Amino acid sequence: MTSERPTREQIELLLEAATHAPNHHNAQPWKFIVLAGHAREELGTVMAKSLADRLEETNSENAQARLNKERNKPLRSPIVIVVVAEPSKQPKVMEIENIEAAAAAVQNMLLTAEEMGLACMWRTGDAAYDPQIKQWLGLESGDQIVAFLYLGYPAIPRLERIPIAFKEKTTWTGWE
Numbered sequence: 747m748t749s750e751r752p753t754r755e756q757i758e759l760l761l762e763a764a765t766h767a768p769n770h771h772n773a774q775p776w777k778f779i780v781l782a783g784h785a786r787e788e789l790g791t792v793m794a795k796s797l798a799d800r801l802e803e804t805n806s807e808n809a810q811a812r813l814n815k816e817r818n819k820p821l822r823s824p825i826v827i828v829v830v831a832e833p834s835k836q837p838k839v840m841e842i843e844n845i846e847a848a849a850a851a852v853q854n855m856l857l858t859a860e861e862m863g864l865a866c867m868w869r870t871g872d873a874a875y876d877p878q879i880k881q882w883l884g885l886e887s888g889d890q891i892v893a894f895l896y897l898g899y900p901a902i903p904r905l906e907r908i909p910i911a912f913k914e915k916t917t918w919t920g921w922e
């Protein structure tokens with residue numbers, strides 16, 4: 747992605763699309779945290795610190811390179827939107843269903859971004875499941891990070907991806 751930042755209006759259209767995602771019992775179990783500018787740098791610093799805590803040593807060239815790479819990850823796009831699923835507060839809504847709803851919200855954002863000519867990539871990685879990151883973002887303990895959505899303008903053409911044919915993934919039953 748280039749360093750050109752999408753406008754606030756463009757990002758708000760994505761967020762609006764997200765809130766129309768299907769969700770069970772109208773739970774609307776999502777939260778969004780839009781990180782721009784120095785907030786991405788701060789996230790990178792927390793990610794690198796957390797990785798350092800997990801490494802056996804941090805002095806070698808190899809460890810320093812890994813820490814640097816981690817620190818720079820959120821700088822790969824001008825905007826990172828953290829999409830969070832809240833825990834279920836209703837007995838009829840299973841825990842997984844709120845994650846599914848938040849994932850549907852992410853897909854709405856991806857499709858809207860595509861339509862607008864923006865580049866948008868769904869990433870997770872260790873940081874998504876890291877208590878230090880959740881704390882820095884001010885999340886509740888039951889909240890789950892479903893996506894780090896990297897958003898910007900495409901710098902390179904999208905790589906072609908050929909999916910496994912649906913025929914190999916589908917069973918038709920009772921179809922005469």
Ligand SMILES: Cc1cc2nc3c(=O)[nH]c(=O)nc-3n(C[C@H](O)[C@H](O)[C@H](O)COP(=O)(O)O)c2cc1C
Binds near residue numbers: 867868870892904907
């Ligand atoms: C839950 C989830 C997590 C993902 N995490 C990563 C990730 O951390 N890093 C990555 O390179 N791609 C990740 N991907 C894959 C990309 O978002 C994307 O689907 C893939 O690169 C194919 O790109 P395309 O859809 O533009 O063809 C993840 C996808 C999903 C659904």
